[in-house]
Amino acid sequence: MKLFSVPKEILAVTENLQKAGFQAYLVGGCMRDMVRGEKPKDWDVATDATPEEIQKIFPHAFYENDFGTVGVVNDDAEDESLKVVEVTPFRIEGKYTDGRRPDSVHWSKNLGDDLKRRDFTINAIAYDPAKKEIVDPFGGQAHIKDKMIVAVGEPEERFAEDYLRMLRAVRLSAELGFAIEARTMDAIRAHAKKITAVSAERVREEFSKMIMSALPKEGIEIAHEAGILSHIAPELEKGIDVEQNGDHIYSVWEHNLRALQHSADRGWPLQVRLAAMLHDVSKPETRRWSKEKNDWTFYGHDVVGGRVARAVLTRLKYPKEIVENVSKLVRYHLFFSDIEKITLSAVRRIVSNVGPELVWDLMDVRACDRIGMGRPKETPYRLRKYHSMIEEAMRAPVSVGMLKIDGSKIMELTGEKPGPRLGWILHALLEEALENPDINTPDEMASRTQKLAKLSDTELKKIGESGKEKKEAEEEKELAEIRKRYGVK
Numbered sequence: 001m002k003l004f005s006v007p008k009e010i011l012a013v014t015e016n017l018q019k020a021g022f023q024a025y026l027v028g029g030c031m032r033d034m035v036r037g038e039k040p041k042d043w044d045v046a047t048d049a050t051p052e053e054i055q056k057i058f059p060h061a062f063y064e065n066d067f068g069t070v071g072v073v074n075d076d077a078e079d080e081s082l083k084v085v086e087v088t089p090f091r092i093e094g095k096y097t098d099g100r101r102p103d104s105v106h107w108s109k110n111l112g113d114d115l116k117r118r119d120f121t122i123n124a125i126a127y128d129p130a131k132k133e134i135v136d137p138f139g140g141q142a143h144i145k146d147k148m149i150v151a152v153g154e155p156e157e158r159f160a161e162d163y164l165r166m167l168r169a170v171r172l173s174a175e176l177g178f179a180i181e182a183r184t185m186d187a188i189r190a191h192a193k194k195i196t197a198v199s200a201e202r203v204r205e206e207f208s209k210m211i212m213s214a215l216p217k218e219g220i221e222i223a224h225e226a227g228i229l230s231h232i233a234p235e236l237e238k239g240i241d242v243e244q245n246g247d248h249i250y251s252v253w254e255h256n257l258r259a260l261q262h263s264a265d266r267g268w269p270l271q272v273r274l275a276a277m278l279h280d281v282s283k284p285e286t287r288r289w290s291k292e293k294n295d296w297t298f299y300g301h302d303v304v305g306g307r308v309a310r311a312v313l314t315r316l317k318y319p320k321e322i323v324e325n326v327s328k329l330v331r332y333h334l335f336f337s338d339i340e341k342i343t344l345s346a347v348r349r350i351v352s353n354v355g356p357e358l359v360w361d362l363m364d365v366r367a368c369d370r371i372g373m374g375r376p377k378e379t380p381y382r383l384r385k386y387h388s389m390i391e392e393a394m395r396a397p398v399s400v401g402m403l404k405i406d407g408s409k410i411m412e413l414t415g416e417k418p419g420p421r422l423g424w425i426l427h428a429l430l431e432e433a434l435e436n437p438d439i440n441t442p443d444e445m446a447s448r449t450q451k452l453a454k455l456s457d458t459e460l461k462k463i464g465e466s467g468k469e470k471k472e473a474e475e476e477k478e479l480a481e482i483r484k485r486y487g488v489k
Contacts, residue, residue: 004034006129009074009082010043013058014129017087020057022049025111025126025135032122035144036176045087046126048109054087067091068107090114093161111135119158119165120172120184121150147178155187163194164202167228171210174219185226192227200317207232207316211273217261220277233312236277238284245295249374252283259372263364271322272361275329276368278309306331325361328354333365347389359390399471400426403433405445413446414453424464425452431467 006014006026017024024047030040047054051063054070061072069088077083090108108114111126118124121140127133134141143150149169151158159165166188173180180188195203210219220236223229230237239252248255260277268276282305283298290297310327318326335350351359366383400406407422416422429448433440439448452460 004127004129007043007079007082009077009079010045010085011129012074013045013072013085013087016057017045017047017049017054018130020049020053022047022053023090023111023128024130025128027114027126028118028123031125031127032140032144034127035122035125035141040081042081043085045085046090046111046114047087048090048107048111049087050089050107054089058087061087068105091117093117112137116152117161118152119162119168121152122172122178124152143181147176148181149173149176149178149184150181151184151187155184156191159187159191159194162198163191164198164206166192166195166226167198167203167206167210167223167232170219170223170226170228171206171213173222174210174215175213177215177218180222180226188226188228193231195228195231200315203232204316204318208270211260211277212264212270214264215261216264216273216277217257220257220260232316235281235308235312239281242284242287243296244283245293245297247373250372252280255372256280257372258374259365259368262368262371266364266367268364269361271325271329272364272368274313274322274326275309275333275361275365276372278312278326279305279330279333279365279369281305281312281330282308302331302334305333325358328358329362329365332362333369335362335366342386342389344389344392347386347392351390363387363390400430402440403429403445404440404442405429405449409446410449410453413449416453421453421457421460424460424467425449427465427467427471428452428460428463429467431463431470434470 004026010026014024014026024045026034026044027046028044030043033040049057051068051070054072055061055063058070058072060075061070063070067088068091069086072085072087074083074085090111090113092106092108092113115124115126115135115137121138121143123140124136124138125140126135128135138150138152149172151165151169169180169184169188172178210216210223213219220229223232224237224240236253236256239256242252244250244252244255250258256277256279259279260273263273263276280298280301282301286298286301286304288297288299289295306327309330310323313323313326332350332354350362354362363383363386370383403426407418407426410416410422410425411418414425416425429445429452432448433445439445452463455463
């Protein structure tokens with residue numbers, strides 16, 4: 001019998017249930033992970049106790065759902081995955097008239113009733129930590145070994161209970177690197193359209209999990225093959241077999257998915273992954289043949305793509321921030337990056353268009369675009385140079401604006417009038433502050449200003465010019481450090 005290492009926090013929950021005379025089994029995703037030799041992301045316990053009985057055993061718990069699940073809180077647990085343990089009664093579910101939720105739920109005393117209602121065999125494994133006993137009535141362990149997603153019982157019945165399970169099968173396939181068993185896949189194909197009966201919010205959650213998996217490209221391909229994608233994001237499928245111009249070796253479809261996969265390989269966040277997937281989504285509708293270039297053109301695909309990305313994500317009920325950010329990233333992904341011609345002011349416009357908080361995500365999307373084209377490097381010299389210019393554009397410049405005093409205050413303190421002397425004083429103060437940042441306080445600046453104001457024009461000009469040179473040297477030093485960091489000149 002295979003033994004599993006179960007954390008003490010989890011054992012405390014199962015042992016307390018059993019001491020009270022109830023059954024207690026580890027079930028679901030945590031069992032699937034342990035059989036695979038992976039650390040569970042969360043922990044689920046199934047029991048024959050009712051929600052009310054569970055709460056009596058665990059006073060530090062909460063019950064805020066319709067499924068009987070009680071959250072048992074472990075405040076002292078250092079591992080986040082152990083802070084809340086979900087304990088759920090064995091369930092018998094009634095018919096699923098709407099294909100989304102059971103018409104009725106009843107508590108059961110039989111573990112078998114609970115396991116047979118589950119979606120896939122790999123999620124229908126139970127383990128009693130006290131007896132060191134595995135209960136696996138549907139061969140889930142064998143299917144994990146074979147890397148197969150298999151529906152429990154009749155696939156069509158399982159999907160009719162909740163059509164989201166069809167997308168979940170695809171997500172698990174991408175997440176785990178498992179294939180979907182033939183009968184299970186056939187049932188998905190037969191009922192793919194019924195995914196539209198599921199709320200957009202639930203679809204979005206599964207879709208996002210797939211996008212955040214290790215193999216999102218494969219997930220999208222399987223969703224297409226299964227007929228589900230056409231009911232979730234049909235805009236992506238328009239790129240299938242759409243030839244591009246000479247810079248690209250892949251179709252629009254393949255290019256977008258390769259860009260998406262690169263974002264996953266780099267571990268980038270959801271909004272970068274969504275933008276990578278959608279960045280060229282509007283190339284099919286903007287494609288025109290150019291006799292002049294003797295090639296395909298896609299003028300305006302970035303602008304149109306931004307609008308399409310917004311429509312797709314809005315339809316899937318993504319949060320407003322995600323919708324806004326992704327549509328911006330798609331809209332501006334085609335920024336001009338010829339370092340022989342690009343100016344710092346043009347870079348500043350890009351930063352202004354997407355916002356300083358989003359500009360680095362934009363660069364990541366551009367990197368994904370390159371890899372999706374089949375290029376060997378995500379950041380060649382010109383993109384590293386562009387990175388450098390962005391940092392230059394966003395940095396706080398070395399200037400008299402850094403001082404804790406300004407021209408108006410100097411004139412108030414000294415009676416100086418607008419003119420060269422005012423500039424000399426400011427640059428003299430800047431030189432002192434660069435040498436010793438501790439003196440850059442309102443009081444110290446005021447004191448030194450009054451001393452400088454007593455100097456002659458000749459003396460003050462000499463000190464001021466020296467300060468200006470110091471400022472320029474510091475500027476050049478900072479820029480050199482930025483360029484060195486990116487390996488550019």
